[in-house]
Amino acid sequence: MVDVAMVGAGQTPYGTHPAAMKDMWAEAVRDCFASIDGDLAPSSVEEVFLGSTAFGGGQLGNTAAYLAEHAGMAGVPARRIENACASSGFALRDGWAAIASGRADVVVVGGVEKMNDLTPERKRFWLGVSGDTEWERLAGLTFPGTYALMARRHMHEHGSTHDDLVHISVKNHAHALDNPHAHLRKDVSFEKAAGGMVIADPLTLYDCCPTSDGAACVVLASADVARTLTDTPVWMRGSGAAADHLALHDRPSLTTLAATRSAASQAYAQSGIVAGDLDLAEVHDCFTVAELLATEDLGLTDVGQGGRYARDGEGRRNEGRTTVNGSGGLKAKGHPLGATGAGQAVEVFKQLRGQAGPRQVRDAELGLTHNVGGSGATCAVHVFGRSQE
Amino acid sequence: MNLAETEAGVAVHHGSNGVVVASRFHVNDTRVHAPDADALTTVIDALEAWHRRGHDGDVSVDLTEEERPILTASLPWLTLNEQGPHVVHRFDHGAAVMERSASFDAAAVVVDTDARIPVDEATHAAMQEAWAVELSGQNVSQGAYVSDQVHLLGLEARLGMQAQAGPMWPPRGSNADGSLPSEGHALSLTARVMSWTRLIAAGCPSEFSIRAPVLGGLTSLIVAFDHGPSGVFLYADGHPSEVAIDDAVGLVVRRVYAQDGTLRYGRKALRL
Known part of the structure; x- marks a missing residue:
């Protein structure tokens, strides 16, 4: 190759x-x-x-x-x-x-x-047609709904809390303050994010990315x-992709995205690295719970520990081992659906060349992009490096 | 006849000659349909209540052309027979399945006060208006387009809960190994809640954009059936007062939405 x-x-x-x-x-x-x-x-x-x-x-x-x-x-x-x-x-x-x-x-x-x-009506139509239109959609589910089902189940199985999701929201908003391309450049306090208007219980406005x-x-x-x-x-060291059942109700678990796990394992194997080697990861946080699940599925933390990982601030820029969504992520940088995966690569390109300005991750050598389609029906994961091998 | 018991979302009276059901929803003292119910779903409620007591067989039901495929897909155990030994009586916001020889006085049916669910008059009127607008031939649904053909092909799974071998539900174009789908059995009409959410009106799919504001959003649940598959369902007739993971739910037939001037029905969940 x-x-x-x-x-x-x-x-x-x-x-x-x-x-x-x-x-x-x-x-x-x-x-x-x-x-x-x-x-x-x-x-x-x-x-x-x-x-x-x-x-x-x-x-x-x-x-x-x-x-x-x-x-x-x-x-x-x-x-x-x-x-x-x-x-x-x-x-x-x-x-x-x-x-x-x-x-x-x-x-x-x-x-x-x-x-x-x-x-607004046309927007809602288009936002809903990437899910399972014949069954999930007619059961009232748009993507906030499907991710809300995952969030509640994770809370039930692993004891995560809405406060854990709030930590993710606050972190990504803080990261976006340093990103001139971000959609939402505003400081969001924990109290404000915790008290957001409910969109799909338990998810609030501050758990959802903008369009x-x-x-x-x-x-x-x-x-x-x-x-x-x-x-x-910037070298593309590994490429992984996977698909899963389109509808949530066909998957064996609501608290893991099998497509992420499969795509990540391919990308890690090809690049010869493990999750712990990563300096930064741009992960698909269309909803805060999606980042929580991604940190587990990508191996940045153990299964069931996504809530603790968020609570302890391990993804904060230059604080934990791996900076997670240093750009602000989908949550605050924004989510122009079809552009999001390429935009993640743009961020990694700048980070690995040391051109990210005030949001620069220190000594960034290895970065990852994680791009999810819908509620996990498709996923592409790429690993990039400053060095060719 | 005082209907004091409740079952699967309706008031019910089981007698020696059959079963009578009626809507629990009342505006003041006037019986009205539940937000997602109508005369057809009430007939199906009555037949399902009758079937839960171990009855099946030939029944005579007056149905319109539009109602027939919905009812037959919902009740695969039923044989429609104009001369059948049992007859369905349709009456104001109620239905009864009675032995042909038994007398039935619809005017005597009253839902016990304790079994009633009070509805605000303005809310009820807004809901009926919303359905009328949605059903109007002038209305263009803003929802994803599910054609009549696709809708009709899916009725046995959507209403009769017919699964394919596995069991796999809803049915696919093939089995998991790519082979031709093998016929399975109908899933039970009870399941357990795996997770749930309540969406605000603005977050609901555009199919529901006319009615969701009246209801203050929609409640959706993902439930697990006894033998493997799971499914997502709207909560029937509004929102549950409370719901929790592992709660048992039953599935009833209700209106889902209208497209191209035609009502689309499906199963919705109710806490047991």
């Missing part, structure tokens, strides 16, 4: 963006190519892998060709990859595979979502080409 490196990364700010989808994507591509040390034009890449749910349906078909054209890549083979919120995590894996297999030397991987120009507009883009290159473009590539 050919070794694969990230040589450039960029994104738009996340939030309620004034631009259209195509313009956000073009902005992320420009930001990404500007970060490449050497000369590379968008038109010279060989393929485009674009993650997006095409939220709103405005350009549901041929989304990638449409967007490639708007970012100086007309004529480059492009495809949209849709796996709900894990769309660009899987785009990253497909881009990695294209290079690792020797089929291509330079590809663009990214994601984009425009969510906040829809009416964000945003785009993110990275350029991947083979080892030989990467060395011609930069002296400081």
Whole structure:
């Protein structure tokens, strides 16, 4: 297999963006190519892998060709990859595979979502169609509901509490204060987060990520080409992906995401590391309980210990062994569904090159991205390193 | 006839000639349907109450064309027979399953005060209005589109709780090993709560956007059946006063939502 490196990364700010989808994507591509040390034009890449749910349906078909054209890549083979919120995590894996297999030397991987120009009704429709529409949805469940079921069950089985979830919310909001691209840059006190309006009991407003507009883009290159473009590539050391039952009611456990466990174990084996080696992890915290479960499923703590891990502040930047969601995570950085996985890679790129400014994780050598689709039907995990091996 | 007992969400009286059920919900002294119930679900409630006492066989029921597939999918043990020895009587917010020869006076049916659930008049009116709007041919459901074909194909599983071998529920296109699905059996209509949540109206799926504000959101439960599978269900007729993990629940047939001017029914949960 050919070794694969990230040589450039960029994104738009996340939030309620004034631009259209195509313009956000073009902005992320420009930001990404500007970060490449050497000369590379968008038109010279060989393929485009674009993650997006095409939220709103405005350009549901041929989304990638449409967007490639708007970012100086007309004529480059492009495809949209849709796996709900894990769309660009899987785009990253497909881009990695294209290079690792020797089929291509330079590809663009990214994601984009425009969510906040829809009416509330249309937004709710699109937010709900990535779950099990025939059974779960008609039982009243949207994603806040499915994650609330997991949270209550974890509390029942392992004694975690809502206060543990509040610690995660407060941490990620604090991390986002140092991130100029974050959707929610505001200090949130424990008392405020603990007293939030209930959305899906036991989850409150402060347990839920926002719906964000945003785009993110990275350029991947083979080892030989990467060395011609930069002296400081970020190496993709491991790629894992897995799927699980779409509906929660088909899974043997409500308190673990089997797809995360499987994808992580593949990525760790390929990269030759264990969870304890990681300096930072950008994990999929669409809801605070999702981060709690991820810390267990990724092996950052033991099964049933996610609540204690959060309570003890082990994921705080530069405090515990591994900084968890140093960018602010989905909770505060924001969650433009199809862009989220690529955006996590953008953060790791900056961290491993020492370019994260005030949110820099000290001596960051190894980072991980964890991108989940829906309530765990799909998951992509990637391990990145400053060194090639 | 005073209906003092309650069973599966309705007031009930079991007699030697059959069973009578009626809605527990009352606006002042007037009997009304529960928020998710209607005349058809009440007939199904009556037949299920009758069946729980060990009865089955041929029954005569007057049904509309739209009601027939819902009732037959819900009650796979039932044989519809116009000349059957038992007859379903439909009356105002109630239904009875009686021996054909037995007399039945619907006007005499009263739900005992202790069995009644009082409903605020404005709330009841708002709910009925919401259903009327949702059912209107002019209304375009904002929900995910489940076609009539998909809905009808799923009725035996959705209403009759038919599982495939495993048991696996809802049924799939294949068994877990990829082989052709093998026929299983119907799941029991009781289960245990694994977890639950109450969603605010704004957090509910858009299928429920007209009615959820009236109810103050929706309560959903994930429950485990005795022999393996689990499922998610709305709580029936509003919210439970209390619910806890490991509680026993029963599953009743209720309205779920309307799409393209047609009511879609399903099973909803009630604490036992």
